[in-house]
Amino acid sequence: MVDKIFEKSIKKQFEFDEDVASVFDDMLSRSIPFYKQMQELTIEFALNYLQKDDTVYDLGCSTASTLIELGKQSNFDLNLIGIDNSSAMLSRASKKCKAFGIDIKLRNEDLLDTSYDNAKLVISNYTLQFIRPLQREKLIKKIYDSLKEDGIFIFSEKVISSNKVLNKQCIDTYYDFKKKQGYSEYEIAQKREALENVLIPYTDDENKKMILDAGFSHCEVLFKWVNFATFIAIK
Ligand SMILES: C[S@@+](CC[C@H](N)C(=O)[O-])C[C@H]1O[C@@H](n2cnc3c(N)ncnc32)[C@H](O)[C@@H]1O
Numbered sequence: 570m571v572d573k574i575f576e577k578s579i580k581k582q583f584e585f586d587e588d589v590a591s592v593f594d595d596m597l598s599r600s601i602p603f604y605k606q607m608q609e610l611t612i613e614f615a616l617n618y619l620q621k622d623d624t625v626y627d628l629g630c631s632t633a634s635t636l637i638e639l640g641k642q643s644n645f646d647l648n649l650i651g652i653d654n655s656s657a658m659l660s661r662a663s664k665k666c667k668a669f670g671i672d673i674k675l676r677n678e679d680l681l682d683t684s685y686d687n688a689k690l691v692i693s694n695y696t697l698q699f700i701r702p703l704q705r706e707k708l709i710k711k712i713y714d715s716l717k718e719d720g721i722f723i724f725s726e727k728v729i730s731s732n733k734v735l736n737k738q739c740i741d742t743y744y745d746f747k748k749k750q751g752y753s754e755y756e757i758a759q760k761r762e763a764l765e766n767v768l769i770p771y772t773d774d775e776n777k778k779m780i781l782d783a784g785f786s787h788c789e790v791l792f793k794w795v796n797f798a799t800f801i802a803i804k
Pocket residue numbers: 585597628629630631632633634635652653654655658678679680681693694695696699700
């Protein structure tokens with residue numbers, strides 16, 4: 570279904586409810602520049618590290634697109650686990666898993682309250698930005714602790730620049746991208762307002778610092794378009 574959520578006046582903050590879930594795949598493909606390419610890179614790099622029966626978590630898996638694609642592209646069995654606290658997202662994820670015949674354990678849990686064990690790889694694309702900063706640091710530590718010794722964490726985030734002028738240019742360029750994807754100025758403004766204080770982006774350096782502070786030995790940017798970045802961290 571086509572994303573028309575912000576065509577009408579919205580009075581509440583952004584949430585991953587039934588309305589958003591029903592258009593989510595279209596929303597992501599039109600709101601995140603190079604979303605498909607970022608997902609392909611996530612999978613390509615994931616497969617560099619994975620072996621038969623490894624455990625992979627996708628934190629904030631939404632409709633399970635990434636795990637389904639990973640399951641399709643892997644030549645061996647993996648223990649795939651998707652976690653999300655939106656039942657609307659997970660009911661779509663479950664239908665897609667059945668349709669594609671991919672075995673994924675879907676867990677309806679809050680990322681902050683659950684535990685992850687024996688992970689070889691943790692993926693979290695465009696989800697940490699929705700976790701409050703103090704909780705976010707704790708979550709990263711939990712991810713670090715859950716990873717095996719040679720574990721990998723791949724994550725993507727909307728980012729900001731610490732240079733005010735450049736930051737404004739990045740936001741303008743992003744809104745031009747959205748206009749080219751068919752979103753009106755009104756829809757863009759409405760969504761910006763709904764996301765205020767809900768989506769809290771860090772700079773690239775803040776993301777890297779948070780990762781290294783948690784104990785990871787290495788972190789770098791794998792892919793970046795203006796204000797959207799994919800990082801890889803090595804335990
Ligand atoms: C932008 S979407 C992620 C997109 C997805 N990773 C992908 O690449 O298709 C963010 C997801 O995180 C979930 N989420 C946000 N906060 C959460 C939390 N505290 N616990 C569990 N899931 C959460 C939302 O329900 C939503 O499905």
